[in-house]
Amino acid sequence: MAFLAGIHFWWPKMTGRMYPESLSKLAAVTTFIGFNLTFLPQFILGYLGMPRRYHAYPQEYQVLNVLSTAGATVLGVGYMLPLLYLGWSLKYGAIAGDNPWQATGLEWQIQSPPLTENFVTIPIVDYEAYDYEGLEKKQREEVTTVG
DSSP, X not given: OHHHHHHHHHHHHHHSBOOOHHHHHHHHHXXXXXXXXXXXXXXXXXXXXXXSSOSXXXXXXXXXXXXXXXXXXXXXXXXXXHHHHHHHHHHHSOBOOSOTTOOOSGGGGSOSSOOTTSOSSOOOOOSOTTOHHHHHHHHHHXXXXXX
């Protein structure tokens, strides 16, 4: 999940393209449901005393094992969805702005995808890392001085 979150966060910076947000939400929910449907029955089976890695299991564990297998299928669908829409976005995705998430980190203050040298000049940081109000104030000042 953390890997997928990182890929989604950095995708516009790496590729310069946006992905369909509605499909990403669907993939996140599908993965969450598939994960829990896969591993919660396995936890319960272990608690009930079923040994691991059996090719055939007792009849009383049938329902939970089938439920876990179905969950693995749902989890697989949840992992395939991002492959499909991220691949699609490489060609058809909307052009991402330099900072589509309105983040305050320095990496989001350069163009997407970044230049080879990243920054043309050394950046001067005059706000805290999570000071969104300070950044917005700075951006408003830049707009009024430019305009």
